[in-house]
Amino acid sequence: MSDVQAPGSGFYVYGVTRGLTGEEVGDVRGVSGAPVRLIEKDGLTALASEVSLSEFGEAALRENLEDIEWLESTARAHHAVVDAVSDGAATVPLGLVTVYRSEERVREALGARHEEFARALDRVTGRTEWGVKVYADVKQPEAAAPAGKEAPSRPGTSYLQRRLVQRNTAEEERRRVLDVAEYIHCQLRDLAVATRLHRPQDPQLSGEQGWMLLNAAYLVDDTRVEEFGDAVKHLTRLDPDVRVRLTGPWAPYSFATEEEPEEEVEEAWQGS
Structure with a gap:
C-alpha cells in the first residue's frame, strides 16, 4: 500500500534499479532533504522522493534552472542518491530533474520503458x-x-x-x-x-x-x-x-x- 500523496506534490525520480529493498536505501535523503522511497513495477524499482510542485513544477523549474546555487544543490543531492544506491545494486541514473505528477505516473513510465531500462541494467550490472x-x-x-x-x-x-x-x-x-x-x-x-x-x-x-x-x-x-x-x-x-x-x-x-x-x-x- 503506497503512502498518501500530499496535495500539490509530485515525484522526483533519480534512477531505476532492481532487486533493491527499503533497508538498503536506509536513511538516504534526496532533493530538498526529502526521504527516498521505492516505487515498483514489473521487477523494476524507481528511486523517488515526493517533492513540492511549487519548487519542482514546470513553471517553477523554468525559474529555478536559472539559479546556479539551486541547480548545484539539486545536482549534488541527485548524485548522492544515485551513488549511495549504486554501491549496493546496479542503477541506471535518470537525467537531472525528472519529475512525475503522481506515483501512478512513475509506474506507467516503468511499464512503458521496461525493455529499455532492463537492457540498461543488464549493461551496467557488475x-x-x-x-x-x-x-x-x-x-x-x-x-x-x-x-x-x-x-x-x-x-x-x-x-x-x-x-x-x-x-x-x-x-x-x-x-x-x-x-x-x-x-x-x-x-x-x-x-x-x-x-x-x-x-x-x-x-x-x-x-x-x-x-x-x-x-x-x-x-x-x-x-x-x-x-x-x-x-x-x-x-x-x-x-x-x-x-x-x-x-x-x-x-x-x-x-x-x-x-x-x-x-x-x-x-x-x-x-x-
Whole structure:
C-alpha cells in the first residue's frame, strides 16, 4: 500500500534499479532533504522522493534552472542518491530533474520503458564507469624565418633546417598529440565493454591548463578494474607533453542510454 500523496506534490525520480529493498536505501535523503522511497513495477524499482510542485513544477523549474546555487544543490543531492544506491545494486541514473505528477505516473513510465531500462541494467550490472581525460602541454612553435633569409650553410643543411621547421609547426604538434590521445583511447577501449566520447570541458570548469584532447568514459567490468588502472598508469608515460587523468569509479551516467556512435578524437579536439 503506497503512502498518501500530499496535495500539490509530485515525484522526483533519480534512477531505476532492481532487486533493491527499503533497508538498503536506509536513511538516504534526496532533493530538498526529502526521504527516498521505492516505487515498483514489473521487477523494476524507481528511486523517488515526493517533492513540492511549487519548487519542482514546470513553471517553477523554468525559474529555478536559472539559479546556479539551486541547480548545484539539486545536482549534488541527485548524485548522492544515485551513488549511495549504486554501491549496493546496479542503477541506471535518470537525467537531472525528472519529475512525475503522481506515483501512478512513475509506474506507467516503468511499464512503458521496461525493455529499455532492463537492457540498461543488464549493461551496467557488475560494471562501473571510469573517466579518462587527456591534456596536452604543447608550446606554440616559433615562427619560421622568411624565405631567403637563411644564414649561409653547407649543401643539404638548408633543406634539413626547413624540414625541422615544418615538423615543428603548430599543425604538426597538434597532430602528434592527437595521435597520442587516439592511441590512449584505443588501448583503453580494448579493456572496456563500452565507451563514450564527450566534448572537451571548458578550462574554467576543469581547472586544467592546456589543450583537452580526450574526455572519455569507459564502462569496465569490475573484474578488470585493476588491469584498467594499470594500463592508465602505463599510458601516462607515453609523452612528456601529454597528461592523463583517471577519475572514478562513477555511477554509469554515460551508459544509461543505448550506445551511440563514437565521435572521432579529431572531432572532440575541434570542439574545444
